[in-house]
Amino acid sequence: MTERQSIVDVVKSKLASGAMSVPVFHAVALRLQQVLARPEFSIDDVHQLINADPGLASQVLRASNSAFYSGLSKVSTVREAIIRLGAREVANLAMLTTQQDLYRSEDATYNALMQTLWKHSFCCAVGSKWLAQKGGFAAQAQEAFLSGLLHDIGKLFILKVMEEISRDPQLKGSAGPAVLNEVLTSLHVEQGHQLMVQWHMPPIYCDVVAGHECEQWDHTNSLLAIVRLANLACRKLGIGTRTDPSLLLFSTAETQALGLKEVALAELEIVIEDALKIPMPSK
Numbered sequence: 001m002t003e004r005q006s007i008v009d010v011v012k013s014k015l016a017s018g019a020m021s022v023p024v025f026h027a028v029a030l031r032l033q034q035v036l037a038r039p040e041f042s043i044d045d046v047h048q049l050i051n052a053d054p055g056l057a058s059q060v061l062r063a064s065n066s067a068f069y070s071g072l073s074k075v076s077t078v079r080e081a082i083i084r085l086g087a088r089e090v091a092n093l094a095m096l097t098t099q100q101d102l103y104r105s106e107d108a109t110y111n112a113l114m115q116t117l118w119k120h121s122f123c124c125a126v127g128s129k130w131l132a133q134k135g136g137f138a139a140q141a142q143e144a145f146l147s148g149l150l151h152d153i154g155k156l157f158i159l160k161v162m163e164e165i166s167r168d169p170q171l172k173g174s175a176g177p178a179v180l181n182e183v184l185t186s187l188h189v190e191q192g193h194q195l196m197v198q199w200h201m202p203p204i205y206c207d208v209v210a211g212h213e214c215e216q217w218d219h220t221n222s223l224l225a226i227v228r229l230a231n232l233a234c235r236k237l238g239i240g241t242r243t244d245p246s247l248l249l250f251s252t253a254e255t256q257a258l259g260l261k262e263v264a265l266a267e268l269e270i271v272i273e274d275a276l277k278i279p280m281p282s283k
Contacts, residue, residue, distance in 0.1 A: 154192025
């Protein structure tokens, strides 16, 4: 057995055994999404959950007053943020800020990969939200943002698993770029979907994670089409772990499913490139 085969087999074995437990969600941010999935919820439900975690409350306030919402009046309390932006927007902010914290590593190699993945996830979220608003699906804009943010959650999980495995002296140095790419490409969709289901995320998000790279997909699922197209746009622009500048977005099935014209696709690329320039609030 070659080194290449052995490290891939080790990863698959660890995943199959369920022995790996690495954080890819913040508990309160995850709970907020579960609460919002209920037929009925109140502002108080969201307010109490966020305020119970002072660190998260502070992050949400900073994000609410950041350049991401430039032009809007400042808010000084979480309740004000919820009233001004809406419960779903604030819950998405909580997920956004806490996810950003998780895309970090003390290992320089893994940190670089996680930061690249974070930029891709954030840009895909921004692009997905814009596509929903531009393409006549404004009612799904918040769901599109979160779907874009979490579509590659399996890659974060795999990177954290491989980082943990790489600490084994016998395997140190065996997870080179080719192996990392193979494992990420082949396992992230399945693992990401399993995570979403395991943590009881709403089915609409689970479906996007499961179908964002499948060759056969439901062309009537507008949310899935939106995220797939934003994902492809990021790939064309070189934002992420996979790049393909030769991609022709106008000829894709996603563009046809959404009924978009070339001018909209050009605007999408500008929106995504601009997202890279948005300074996200730090801790």
